[in-house]
Amino acid sequence: MLSAELMCDRISSLKKANSAALARRRRSKRRIQKHRVLTKGAREDILAQNEADQQIAHEERQGRLIALLLDKEERDQASASGLKGAAPGARRPGTTRAHATLILLI
Known part of the structure; x- marks a missing residue:
């Protein structure tokens, strides 16, 4: 039972x-x-893209501080080299703030 x-x-x-x-x-x-x-490769691509986006967002948040420092360095260089016509915070022509920060980060 x-x-x-x-x-x-x-x-x-x-x-x-x-x-x-x-x-x-x-x-x-x-x-x-x-x-x-999703295939395994597509899933990995999406995860890698998300990780890259997060890293870029983090660097952009930090980049604001770096851009300020870079602008200060450029002003100092402009005043040291005697460029009177350079505006404060001026960058090389064709260089954006993000590009300038990426140059500094690399």
């Missing part, structure tokens, strides 16, 4: 596990049909 009860419990737990696995497969198939599954 005890073995019959154990067997019934085992069978019912297996049925529950089987139905749960079947439901997961159905959800997975629906998700794939709706959104398409």
Whole structure:
């Protein structure tokens, strides 16, 4: 009798596990049909892009301070070289603030 009860419990737990696995497969198939599954390479590309975006955002936050320091250095260089016509914070033509900070960071 005890073995019959154990067997019934085992069978019912297996049925529950089987139905749960079947439901997961159905959800997975629906998700794939709706959104398409990503390949491993595409997933890695997206993660790398997100990481690069976060790094750029972090550098931009820090870049504001670096740009201020760079502008001060350029003003000092302009005054040391005797360039009277240079405006405060002037950069080389064609150089943006982001470009100047990237030059400094590299």
